Amino acid sequence: MLEQLPTFDLAIIHCGEVLTLSGASECPKRRAELADVGLIRDGVIGISGEKIAWVGSETSYRQLGRAKREIDAGGKVVMPGLVDSHTHAVFAGSREGEWEEKMRGASYLEILKKGGGILRTVDATREASPEDLLNLAKETLKKMLSYGTTTVEIKSGYGLDLKNELKILNVIQRLKDETPLDVVATFLGAHAIPKEYLNNSDSYIDLVIGMLPEAKDHAQFCDVFCEEGAFSASQTRRVLEQAVKLGFQVKLHAGEFSDQGAVRLAAEFAAVSVDHLDVIHECEIPLLIESGAVGVLLPGVSHFLRMKEPPPVRALIEVGVPVALASDFNPGSCPSFSMQEMIHLAVRNFNLSASEAISAATINAAHGLGMASSVGSLEVGKQADLLLLDIDHYEQLPYYFGMNHVDKVIKNGKIVYS
């Protein structure tokens, strides 16, 4: 005899394709598993309270289930909310003129001499009041949600002094409380050398180390921009040694423009993620596996900055590094927060398949935040964070590019965008 299911608060019915991304909550998808989106055709998702209570076929639901309320997905695609595990979403000002100059051939140095570059954003962010910063960021997160991002990591790093770094971390804290998104905070005091310390970066590192105890109250992760013109491997190590002592988990910017050996530090400090990886040395790839870190690829940056060579994506996947995709949303190197566009660019530029890119933007990205037990897939007991898309097949997500395919966003069991 068939057993009735409990009455769900909400059921998403008539899902032509449900991408469950199931089976990888314990360990991120690697190699072949990356290509498995856990597809259920003609599926239904049952939601009770804020959690997913059931995922199964329309036929079973018709026989066994009922819900207080049903939403018809119209035979289209339903998938987990997108997880953007690397952004710099709290800042003031924009730098569109600078980009146009870059596209016409201006060098980074020429732009810096004109007062452009990252320090322009630092100036604008320092000048902005906490309320103004919060309002700007709320507007950003509201739009992110409309593009399907339900979990977002945000780094500090446009303050570059204690007062302003804490101002940003406080804004991130308020975004957690005042928006529907899951917001994860990362302290990135070591984002750039502020103008006060231009010829004295070691002293700035001292300052960053001094910021760590207060930053710890607001941020789960500590990150360092280990890069030529930013911070060396030994400076990075100094920050991380102290950060780990204080209980931070580690993320790292590694190999965006040059290889400073950050991957070795990732292994040393058991980094949760290592991000960028555009120009890492092949010999470092085994270290990445050893570190256990998720490799976060940022296809929007290499697109926006017209980087000639893609990162060694296939090599990373082949050896078993779990890869994630993120936007890196920021005014200098990627002014887009559309994770759908990142999925498109990952297929276009990094040779990922649609299913690999979707795995990378959901469950693997959740691992990159240590949140895979609660988000990133549609499995019983996880948060009911899901997207109803206006496409017939999931392969159309990267294919129909430059457009937003989100019809509805459900976050913790509630419709937050329609």
Added chain:
Amino acid sequence: MLEQLPTFDLAIIHCGEVLTLSGASECPKRRAELADVGLIRDGVIGISGEKIAWVGSETSYRQLGRAKREIDAGGKVVMPGLVDSHTHAVFAGSREGEWEEKMRGASYLEILKKGGGILRTVDATREASPEDLLNLAKETLKKMLSYGTTTVEIKSGYGLDLKNELKILNVIQRLKDETPLDVVATFLGAHAIPKEYLNNSDSYIDLVIGMLPEAKDHAQFCDVFCEEGAFSASQTRRVLEQAVKLGFQVKLHAGEFSDQGAVRLAAEFAAVSVDHLDVIHECEIPLLIESGAVGVLLPGVSHFLRMKEPPPVRALIEVGVPVALASDFNPGSCPSFSMQEMIHLAVRNFNLSASEAISAATINAAHGLGMASSVGSLEVGKQADLLLLDIDHYEQLPYYFGMNHVDKVIKNGKIVYS
């Protein structure tokens, strides 16, 4: 003494930047003029009925003007509706799997052998009922409008026999009547060699010539895909000779993958536009100027198909060829109809400035359709087709990429999207 303005039906007030694109309704923007978006800061647009009645400063409006209704643009950017002068928007089916294979290295021929490519879309479009085709296309045009396209050209060319070409042209006719957009029809019977004529393309050209008289009742333009694997220059000439006799104006697909000498034909037949131009010979550029045709660039295609070299855009501009941008929306080579994305890609890949790209997507595109006296700029007497964008400066349009910045669309003086 100041004279009062007439009372407008509608005024768009508090426009931080109005891009008028004025001064080029008679002749398209060329060279330096391309960089002039006709910027008015703190402007107001007065609309009476379906037309623009006044464009001026907020200060003047406050002194002299009033309106039955005002819309507050919130200090943001207001610009003419986007003109997409090259699409294949009436078709059935999609080809996402094929694109993924291409990205993984499959050749055009391998895909064709598996039954893929353009003839797959022809099969699906032939099978579709007129009602189904109409409903698909209406959905497409509704979304186009939400991305800011207020005027769109649509080509036939997935029927490839009289009955099915007329079916498509009839759908385009109904789109004119049943959507808010201005829709321009182009007969492209010579789009591909249908499977019935694979080894006998000359006979298919005979058939196309036979279709012309009936097609003329539904289409203003005649276009030919002059390309290796499609139609030769001499076949193209045969079609155009007859088309021009019947009163068609001419558009041409030229130099997408190979140079078949179509530009010479453009001069010969006084083409209104010559489209693609990715691989034309330098010696043909003077012919382009001679033809007077608008050069329509399709940056979505070269992006989507990963074409290695951009078209000689700067050379075209330098010698005075007026350039336009279009999406080429179609399931094989550009499944995006976001003209905003095309503007981004034109800056990213073709080295246009933001203002050049915006001129190319508005007033010059209108010239590419022979419609510059009614659309493409915000000038008194023209159709009140305009966009309220959620950006602070027009240079942000290409900069914040992969996203839709349209807040409201006004078409013929009425809000059609908000």
